Amino acid sequence: MVKVKTKFFCTECGYESPKWYGKCPGCGSWNTMVEETEKVVKTQGLTSGLFHTKEKPLPIINIESGQEPRIQTGIAELNRVLGGGVVPGSLILVGGDPGIGKSTLLLQTSHEMAKAGLRVLYISGEESTRQTKLRAERLGALSPELYVLCESSMDGIEEAIDQVKPDFLVIDSIQTVYLPEVTSAPGSVSQVRECTARFMRISKGQGIATVLVGHVTKEGAIAGPRMLEHMVDSVLYFEGERHHSYRLLRAVKNRFGSTNEIGIFEMKEAGLDEVANPSELFLSERPLGVAGSTVVASMEGTRPMLVELQALIASTQFPSPRRMATGVDHHRMNLIIAVLEKRMGMFLQNQDAYVNLAGGVKLDEPAVDLAIAVSIASSFRDLPTKPFDVFFGEVGLTGEVRAVSRAEQRVKEAAKLGFKRVILPEKSMKGWKGPKEIQLIGVNTVADALAVALD
Numbered sequence: 001m002v003k004v005k006t007k008f009f010c011t012e013c014g015y016e017s018p019k020w021y022g023k024c025p026g027c028g029s030w031n032t033m034v035e036e037t038e039k040v041v042k043t044q045g046l047t048s049g050l051f052h053t054k055e056k057p058l059p060i061i062n063i064e065s066g067q068e069p070r071i072q073t074g075i076a077e078l079n080r081v082l083g084g085g086v087v088p089g090s091l092i093l094v095g096g097d098p099g100i101g102k103s104t105l106l107l108q109t110s111h112e113m114a115k116a117g118l119r120v121l122y123i124s125g126e127e128s129t130r131q132t133k134l135r136a137e138r139l140g141a142l143s144p145e146l147y148v149l150c151e152s153s154m155d156g157i158e159e160a161i162d163q164v165k166p167d168f169l170v171i172d173s174i175q176t177v178y179l180p181e182v183t184s185a186p187g188s189v190s191q192v193r194e195c196t197a198r199f200m201r202i203s204k205g206q207g208i209a210t211v212l213v214g215h216v217t218k219e220g221a222i223a224g225p226r227m228l229e230h231m232v233d234s235v236l237y238f239e240g241e242r243h244h245s246y247r248l249l250r251a252v253k254n255r256f257g258s259t260n261e262i263g264i265f266e267m268k269e270a271g272l273d274e275v276a277n278p279s280e281l282f283l284s285e286r287p288l289g290v291a292g293s294t295v296v297a298s299m300e301g302t303r304p305m306l307v308e309l310q311a312l313i314a315s316t317q318f319p320s321p322r323r324m325a326t327g328v329d330h331h332r333m334n335l336i337i338a339v340l341e342k343r344m345g346m347f348l349q350n351q352d353a354y355v356n357l358a359g360g361v362k363l364d365e366p367a368v369d370l371a372i373a374v375s376i377a378s379s380f381r382d383l384p385t386k387p388f389d390v391f392f393g394e395v396g397l398t399g400e401v402r403a404v405s406r407a408e409q410r411v412k413e414a415a416k417l418g419f420k421r422v423i424l425p426e427k428s429m430k431g432w433k434g435p436k437e438i439q440l441i442g443v444n445t446v447a448d449a450l451a452v453a454l455d
């Protein structure tokens, strides 16, 4: 009998070892070693010796540059997340939960690119060409320059690339692709690593913008070695709540643009719809004139976004009160509760506190602090807030309200949506003027803000 040799790989850093470890000697992570059959043949073109260009080192000032050319994808939200379009020859990894709409997004993108006159090859290892066609019919994504293939062997894919010579290539998904030289199963650490290396060579070498779809693990990270994320130029996550129809596209790594931008889509029968004005969406179900509800003007990258923030304060049944935060940082909420207790004399120790950002959005900038403080105080005192007020500002430990960036843009967005007053840090008001139709109220402390908001 032939003895099958196995090796262990760390899924975090790709460390190889002949035996199993609880803690990876390479990166120190626990429980990340997985067993795989060892690859038998080493061919050139695998990770080692990836680029051998035979070029000489040059002084940096002599290297030709110029703006990165960008291909507009026809989907504005995607362009925004990528930093203004797809860079030819770049390798992009898109991850997301099962069924979130990765294939839908990429099929729509492929269609838009093909419509713009580019040649697109969409390779699916998960769905048959018929299935893809059915989906394309539903999405209205039938265009003659869009080529579809159901294939998962690397050789077959390379052949197809040579035939079609695409400008834009989609691989759905990297976990289904396999190299016959590597003996472990598709989706395993070594397969994913080697196949990605191969795609990197193809995309850089032939200038093909390539998108790889990646599965995610139970913990939400892209399945396969962590190294995968280092190898590609951009990593995008497509996320959303199971119970909401909208989806967020977020860049966690981008070599050609900022990573603060998010793209917002709504999933409909006819595919993903871009949401150009997210504030309207997030405020659409807001109850008016109730205690505990405020509107916060937040920034997601360069885009202002108004979101409803709700708080509920109710007396507790337990020895220690419950504190729950959805969409905002739990620690910030605890800090603000402590500030309200100490500086404002609110007795919250025997009160449960729930804070929730409506619509399942997550905001992690400190500018939401003031809205949290006002919502909690409003619910605690049972005093409704004004329906046409918007808040933003960071709260410090002494109860002061600190300046935040991009105040002007936040105010403009509030004015655009018909709000009447903005309560903001006084220090953020210097050097600019807001629109006439909106009143700006600068505050220095949480006490000032409450006096204005809950009078």
Ligand SMILES: Nc1ncnc2c1ncn2[C@@H]1O[C@H](COP(=O)(O)OP(=O)(O)OP(=O)(O)O)[C@@H](O)[C@H]1O
Residues within 6 Å of the ligand: 096, 097, 098, 099, 100, 101, 102, 103, 104, 105, 126, 138, 267, 268, 269, 270
């Ligand atoms: N007829 C339809 N009407 C409305 N929405 C639909 C319809 N068919 C599919 N969808 C939506 O599309 C989603 C599936 O999208 P898609 O197949 O692109 O996801 P995926 O991320 O590629 O999934 P997987 O990880 O399985 O490949 C479904 O969860 C559903 O929300």
Ligand SMILES: [Mg+2]
Residues within 6 Å of the ligand: 102, 103, 104, 126, 172
């Ligand atoms: Mg899919």
